[in-house]
Amino acid sequence: MDYRIAAPLDREMIKTLRAGDYVWISGTIYTARDAAHKRMQETLDDGQKLPLDWKDNIIYYMGPSPAREGRVIGSAGPTTASRMDLYAPKLLDMGLGGMIGKGKRSPEVLDAIVRNGAVYFAAVGGAGALLSRQIKQAEVVAYEDLGTEAIRRLEVEDFPVIVVIDSQGNNLYEMISQDNTV
């Protein structure tokens, strides 16, 4: 099925999404990758508050190339999600609604997705130029010193993704590899 959905996410709506669905996202999403996740974890370990409330929000695992003058952002495709697996369950338990990345996730992340009724999307890896056109605004909102790894708020329009892990725990990559072993 194809869907157009809004971000931040409507938790009831995302329960209807299924692995393999093609989805266009419009609204506000946030970027964070390795260094930002590490810093958020350290912040939580110190008993401090995170700079943002992740409730119902989407984190896009992405570090853009620099924007030319007059442009919103540079190339902006997904990075490998599994590097954030160590941190994701905690954020999901804190209310994070969805993640956009590419590649496989750990069993712990899958469990946390099911436990919280969340969703993991993949964007097309290596299509950073194409995806940049769907980003209408970009602004650094935390950890500016991390450069490309800072947390950015993005306004996106019809940002194309595919549901890889749905709220029931169906996993598109597993479905594809099982198809090929029979």
Place this chain on the structure above:
Amino acid sequence: MIREIEVTEVTQNIREMCIQTNYFLSEDMACAMKEAAEKEQGALGKKILGQLEENLEIAKTDQIPICQDTGMAVIFLEIGQDVHFTGGDLQEAVEEGVRQGYIEGYLRKSVVGDPLLRENTKDNTPAILHTSIVPGNQVNIIVAPKGFGSENMSRIVMLKPAQGVEGVKQVILDTVREAGPNACPPLVVGVGIGGTFEKAALLAKQALTRPVGEKAQAPHIRSLEEEMLEKINQLGIGPGGLGGNTTALAVHINTYATHIAGLPTAVNLCCHVNRHVKRTL
């Protein structure tokens, strides 16, 4: 005859090559992608390849990197033994070329200065520089920025000689299977067989810079490349890991002499943004 080359010429060329290779996919790769899009059977796979084609066009027209991971700059310099570099330090000239290219070309700075302390160097230096001395008075420069989605899924295995070619095939297939969607298929698979631990890895990296479509010269290696490409494309991973028969565009295997006790095998995966550009000074 000794030929003098100003190191600023090296800087200038590397600067341009870093930018060029990140905006424009080389002709061999672009053709391979086009061909794959025509042949792909999977519905989602075909759609993804269509988007990747469009992505290449947008990169060209918008002057924006094909992929936001503009890589760590891997540079090969084949230096003729009759060349004398003047006007400065060659290594520094290379770094300066990378620095200028990544800053002026709006390329992402993806390098941390210390692997454990992890502070970004903010100009994408240092580069990974491989030099070799060859006959003649020319200098070949190859710039091949390498993204880490695929680099992270690469591996090296010290096989036993008894494991032979079957062991090599297993390592290649296991590496691709385990990488699955993570390495951004369709891939170019660079394989190094033989040498020592570090030589095998270097052979695999060099294999990625070979123009796609060019086959190995030795008949037994050429047929191994063909067999592996077919087997990899039967894995069904497909473009973006979303299913299909285009998991790899090419398998390039480089070999070298090795020790009686060993069969080092390295597999260096590269995503569909396999950047490599060559110039001769």
